[in-house]
Amino acid sequence: MKKDLHPEYKRTMASCACGNTLEVGSTRDEIKVEICSKCHPFFTGKQKLVDTAGRIDRFKKKYAGFDAAAAAKKK
Structure with a gap:
């Protein structure tokens, strides 16, 4: 082995x-x-949960018929 490496x-x-x-x-x-770990929110229990349910619901509603419309265009 080389020294001081x-x-x-x-x-x-x-x-x-x-x-x-x-x-x-x-x-x-x-x-x-x-x-x-002493001040991180995950370890201290002061973690904030982000409620994205509204965003997900809006996304699903917006693109609900997308697959059907894409299949109809291919025919």
Whole structure:
């Protein structure tokens, strides 16, 4: 194996914008992230569910006869 080919892997601190810090392994000296498991909506339970039922219903209504119309044009 070649010497000095791989960077040094070391323990470093990853800090989040919310103030949370984690000790992780990395080749970098310092890691800064915008979001972590402490502040991410999925992990905190503050997740917003987007109601797209109205959009889907409008789409289905708009294109309901599309297949029948396309088949009629082919004949």
